[in-house]
Amino acid sequence: MSAPELDHLSAESGQRGYAYMPVPGGVCIDVAGDPAPKGNWTPVTRRSKKTGRAVTKLIPQSEREVFWSELVAIGARAARQHMRSAGHLGQGPLFEGLPLRIHIDFRIARPKSHYTAKGALKASAPMFPDSKPDGDKLDRAVWDALKKGQIIDDDCRFVRWSGEKNYVGAGHDGARITVTRLI
Numbered sequence: 001m002s003a004p005e006l007d008h009l010s011a012e013s014g015q016r017g018y019a020y021m022p023v024p025g026g027v028c029i030d031v032a033g034d035p036a037p038k039g040n041w042t043p044v045t046r047r048s049k050k051t052g053r054a055v056t057k058l059i060p061q062s063e064r065e066v067f068w069s070e071l072v073a074i075g076a077r078a079a080r081q082h083m084r085s086a087g088h089l090g091q092g093p094l095f096e097g098l099p100l101r102i103h104i105d106f107r108i109a110r111p112k113s114h115y116t117a118k119g120a121l122k123a124s125a126p127m128f129p130d131s132k133p134d135g136d137k138l139d140r141a142v143w144d145a146l147k148k149g150q151i152i153d154d155d156c157r158f159v160r161w162s163g164e165k166n167y168v169g170a171g172h173d174g175a176r177i178t179v180t181r182l183i
Contacts, residue, residue: 018075026180076149
């Protein structure tokens with residue numbers, strides 16, 4: 001799928017944002033940004049001013065995770081709204097109560113240390129991003145954001161999933177997320 005086929009904004013242009021398009025049996029969302037893994041959350045307990053009872057909130061330890069999840073959720077909501085305006089769905093999540101397949105292609109920006117002073121790729125630079133962030137934690141962050149963006153009703157609906165991490169040049173990082181129903 002080429003960039004002109006995507007609606008709204010070409011995420012491949014290096015801008016931060018999203019693009020989306022319907023695909024047979026589903027939707028494809030392209031999000032431009034720095035993919036962040038689902039990390040640990042810290043419980044913070046405080047007394048409620050109204051009741052005086054202890055209230056515990058979970059606070060994410062990574063601001064990158066919050067920003068990335070919000071980018072994915074915004075792209076998901078825009079795709080859902082587009083599908084709704086085209087008459088494809090009602091009020092609930094795009095995929096509700098259905099077994100689903102998801103494929104995510106993560107684009108990870110190469111670190112500066114992979115380049116020479118003249119900007120050429122070093123011979124010693126790895127071909128694939130086989131280091132952190134972990135693929136399963138990247139997946140979890142996207143799955144939760146798709147629920148927040150009302151593409152899915154619950155991430156337990158994903159019964160088939162696949163993905164990959166690839167290096168890209170600076171400014172072209174992000175993810176292409178394809179969700180399709182199995183039946």
